[in-house]
Amino acid sequence: MSSLPLTGDDATLPFYVPLGDECEIFEQASRLGIAVLLKGPTGCGKTRFVEHMAARLGRPLFTVACHDDLTASDLTGRFLLRGDETVWADGPLTRAVREGGICYLDEVVEARKDVTVVLHPLTDDRRMLPLERTGERLKAPPNFMLVASYNPGYQNLTKTLKPSTRQRFLALELGFPPADVERRVIVGETGLDEAHAAQLVELAGRLRGLRDVDLEEGVSTRLLVYCARLMHAGVATAQALEAAIIQPLSDDDEVRAGVREAAQAILG
Numbered sequence: 729m730s731s732l733p734l735t736g737d738d739a740t741l742p743f744y745v746p747l748g749d750e751c752e753i754f755e756q757a758s759r760l761g762i763a764v765l766l767k768g769p770t771g772c773g774k775t776r777f778v779e780h781m782a783a784r785l786g787r788p789l790f791t792v793a794c795h796d797d798l799t800a801s802d803l804t805g806r807f808l809l810r811g812d813e814t815v816w817a818d819g820p821l822t823r824a825v826r827e828g829g830i831c832y833l834d835e836v837v838e839a840r841k842d843v844t845v846v847l848h849p850l851t852d853d854r855r856m857l858p859l860e861r862t863g864e865r866l867k868a869p870p871n872f873m874l875v876a877s878y879n880p881g882y883q884n885l886t887k888t889l890k891p892s893t894r895q896r897f898l899a900l901e902l903g904f905p906p907a908d909v910e911r912r913v914i915v916g917e918t919g920l921d922e923a924h925a926a927q928l929v930e931l932a933g934r935l936r937g938l939r940d941v942d943l944e945e946g947v948s949t950r951l952l953v954y955c956a957r958l959m960h961a962g963v964a965t966a967q968a969l970e971a972a973i974i975q976p977l978s979d980d981d982e983v984r985a986g987v988r989e990a991a992q993a994i995l996g
Contacts, residue, residue, distance in 0.1 A: 743916050744773065744780035745909050750900050754781050757898050758830075758873050763851045765889075765897035766877040771948020772904050773913075774877045778832045787871060788829035790820040794839040800846040804859055816862055821846070825857050828871035836876040837889055844893045850874055851896035881945065904949055907933065913949060918956040924965075924995070928952050931994045935977070935987060943983065947973055965995050 754777075757764050766774045775791070782789035792803065803821040807814050824831035833839070849856045855868040876897065878889070905913060907929045914925040929952070936946030955972035959965055969991045974984050 741783045742776060742779040743913070744776055745905065745913050745916070747902065747905055747909065750777065750902065751781065751784075753898065753900060755785070758785060758787075758871075761855060761868075761870065761873075763847075763874040763876070763897045765894065765899045766875065766902055767880050767899060768877070768902035769881055769904065769948065770879055770945060771950035772902050773949055774902055775832070775834060777902065778830065778875055778877075782830045782832075785830075785871075787873070788824070788827055789832060790824045790829055791832045791834060792820050794833055794835045794837075794843070796838060796840070798839040798843060800840075800842045803843060803846060804857070805861075807861065822857065822859065822866070824874075825850070825866050825868050825872050828869040830873045830875055833874075833876040835878055837878045844889070847874065847876075847893070848896065851893075904932070904936065904946070910949055910952070914952055914956045917953045918960050920956040920960045924959060925956060927995045928956060931973075931991055934990050934994070938986075943977060943987075945977075947977060951976055966992075969995065 754764060758781075766777065768774050778791075779789060792798070801819070803819045805817050805819040805822050808817050818826065821831050823829070833843075836843070846857075849858060850868060850872075851874060855872070857866040857868065858864075859866065904910065907926075910929045910932070911922065911925045914920055914928060915922060918925075920928075932947045932949075932952055935943060938946070951973050955968050958968035958972055963971075970988075974987050974991065977987055978984050
């Protein structure tokens with residue numbers, strides 16, 4: 729069993745409510761030196777989960793938002809001109825290895841292919857980061873951990889993880905929480921009352937049922953939290969829904985009208 733309390737009630741930590749045994753698996757992966765891959769839709773809480781676990785484990789967290797132009801050098805480091813000198817500057821991955829922290833690669837499939845090559849020596853028994861430009865071979869300390877995430881719903885032939893990379897990680901699938909948990913998350917994150925939080929969760933359930941029919945992707949827990957924050961701050965419900973849910977979900981007038989109608993039926 730995990731030695732960590734697995735609740736979202738510790739006010740000293742980033743708020744997170746476990747959906748299953750993901751906290752325990754993450755802790756054991758950290759103890760055993762195994763990298764973790766998080767899979768799940770946009771806004772379901774992958775980043776918050778990593779922040780929560782980093783705080784629980786007492787590790788520094790280095791987060792990298794991956795994108796098409798991200799290179800291996802962006803992760804490992806590069807030589808920079810400072811005055812009349814050329815000095816080496818560690819990238820976030822190198823810093824995490826040196827300091828014994830967690831390096832989190834958010835949406836790793838968006839990065840260029842040379843990025844995954846750099847990760848391979850860190851995700852097997854070697855746990856080594858070769859820095860070709862400095863000639864160093866950094867041995868990762870026991871408290872270093874590599875975590876990556878992606879959204880399987882947006883995979884295509886040009887943006888996937890090769891099996892040779894994917895099978896170097898333990899994998900945890902995170903999704904949108906059950907209604908009672910999602911309501912608890914909204915209340916805990918925002919202070920919104922239970923009744924309005926329940927209505928937002930009901931709306932989310934209805935809209936997620938429209939995914940692949942009218943909506944490209946269902947409303948995320950993140951957007952529900954944004955809406956709840958606006959409502960708790962005194963913004964009118966209709967305005968909060970429009971800004972935090974209806975407009976972000978779609979640019980199509982007919983789709984937005986349908987979402988607006990659903991929202992009005994539930995929240996008035």
